[in-house]
Amino acid sequence: MSTPTKSLIKFLAAVVAVLVAAPVLTFIVDPLQLFRPARVVDAMYSIDSRMQNAGLIHSQTFDTVFMGTSLAIHFRQSDMDKALGVRSLKLAMSGSNSHEQSFVLATAMERHPARVIWEMDDWIFRDAPEVDANAYIPADFYRRNARGIASYLVSGAMARESLWILARSVPPLRPVVTRLTNGIMFKFPLAQAEDINVLRPSDNVAEIYNAGKALAAFKFITDPVRSNYLAEGYETGAMMRNFERDAVALIAQNPSVTFDIYFPPYSILQFVAMRDASPTTLAIVYDVTARIAQRLTQLPNVRLYDFRRVKDVTHDLGNYSDVVHHSPAVDAKVLHWLARGDYRVDPKMPLASLDELKAQVEAYRVPQ
């Protein structure tokens, strides 16, 4: 055999060796805890909830699942557990649509939770790509099928994370590696599942949530240049179809699970923005949420709450970082209301709270 041929064989063998070693390392460390909860190495967590949720569902112990969008992303699991007397798992995903939420919840149902708490925005039901056509959610990780496992294991990024987590688990290296670990360079920077996407102690809450920011956001979205975006994707037929498919079907398939669903306490500015800049969109929001309320209150395993009408919160613009996102103080109130059953929608009068909201929106004048 010629020297170049020998070199070629050696080269290919070395490539194969590395290609085998990396998945073996990822399998052993299992940074996402997709195969087993972390025991040999430290458990680490990512703030990329669309990816991390796939592992959390299989590695965590829980009886209650918490779902939602960015409005539910900062809740602490320990606060939920204390307020509601449950063992919760937060699966909220920023900007998520109903296909994603339903898909993740359906996977979580395989672990037989007793309760789902679902922060439900109207806009999640706008048309969106199916999860398999959605580049942001690794659907096959959730399914744990051959493709998902292959793409998890045959990944340089996961091998690098595994190596890092392994180094962090070696006692002499731990202090140095811990100091160097940050969310910018590494996917799994958090040592506690509890800390996923919560506000950090160093975050200045008053700076993040204040009336100035809320009013600036209002001005921004009602600017004639951008106000068209308010209406983007709002179409009653499509939204109701997605609601039936993603929410009602899932609830119906899990009759033993209690669904506590709430409409979040947006600032009043959200609706006023639509009132002033896109009234047809506001009409669609009213129509869709009216139908949703009527439908959900008829389902035996659903308790629906409408926090949109809680004037003390929604009219106090100091609670918001923009027109919808509320502060941790409001998070605490939401848990309190859920625990006490406050603002629950009466199945006999499912539109009463909406009518209250409509009156508030009509009467509201934006501070100048």
Add this chain to the structure above:
Amino acid sequence: MLFNSYPFILLFLPAVLAGYFWLGRRSNLAPVIWLALASLTFYAIGNWQFVALLLLSIAFNYGIGHLLIVAKLGPSQRKAALAVGVAGDLLVLGIFKYAGFAIDNINALAGTHIAVHILLPVGISFYTFTQIAFLVDAYRGQVAAYALPHYALFVTYFPHLIAGPILHHKDMIPQFEQERSKHPQSHLILCGLIIFGMGLFKKTGLADGIQPLVMQAFGPNTPTFDQAWIGALAYTFQLYFDFSGYSDMAIGISLMFGIFLPVNFNSPYKATSIIEFWRRWHMTLSQFLRDYLYIPLGGNRLGRVRRYVNLMVTMLLGGLWHGAAWTFVAWGALHGAYLCINHAWIHFAPPIPRRLAPVAGFVGFVLTFLAVVVAWVFFRADSLATALLVLSKMAEPGNLALGRGEIAYALFIAVYAAFAWFMPNTMKLMGYDHRSRKVGEAFAASRLHSVYLYAAAAVLAFGVLGIQSRSEFIYFRF
């Protein structure tokens, strides 16, 4: 189909190589036909709707070329044939690439609302330029008659079809005709794999890795001074590693077939002048623009003023070649202006004393790099307004974010800069000599051969492990 995909690396490439060498034992023509068919298949996967256009373009240009080479036409008939050929190519390119842009401008000027929706066929700019060069050379009498399979392969050859390098028929077709390349050569396959691996790592490990930082400048939020620079520099390095990675992969793949492609990059960010930058960046495009645009316009033969005019025209059209948008025109205009200033400097500035040459070289390097970064802002931005906003933020040092993220991003960019400025490039590392058809001789003879071999294997493996779904090359859209 993408080079940085498992189906290409694990299925397509091995199958095409195996078929090529198997047929090579039996015939000299069959491997050429096989490779042309494989190239069409490669193109059709994902772009099937444009295969007919590609075939028509080949037939049209081959026909015109045949008239120019074989038919006994008079001078005026030859001129007419060339005019028809070039006009036909430019017409097709104009319709598919520039019609939407033209209509948008008409709408803006006339207040009309005409809408056209024409998809851009992948690789059209590359295969059109390749064939215009063929027609011009045929007109000049510099082309021998080529067989159709060889010509078709020259145009469609899959390693270069979608994003270059821009090939020259005189370089490629004789290689396709050689019998030697149809027999497997372990040394070339090994060197091809190593070069491919380096290119793949540049793409999946480096370019894709820095891509998120680009949004610091070009994302939805108005950047601060440091964010604008981070985004602009991130794009500077992303584009380089993405495109030079693609070119390395193309060269590596082709080498496995025993075919040497021209070099497209030679560490462009090490350039100490804009003239030098253009001798190092997208070299095959520079050569094409020089030979088929700048020189026919008169080059530097018609006086200094005409030279500057010719430079501006060449770079403006070069900019427009990249994309139908005013941002690309602005990018081309900037580079045209840079080149004019550079030539004027050479002519008017006093000679630099030898002892100051290193300092002058360093100043030239810094100025060239900054000028290139500024121009890339136009290249990347969605609109002139966005480009001007980012540039204005880059000139506002008082407006700093300088958080933990920005500091980490800056360090990240410093690592990329170190790669681009201080590492030898792939072709240097591998001793790739396109002209003399040599590669890897020093590597093969080195005492550290085994160490290099295993390091290169690791680079290829990391490149494969870095493959992400849906990561196209930036130059695919040109």
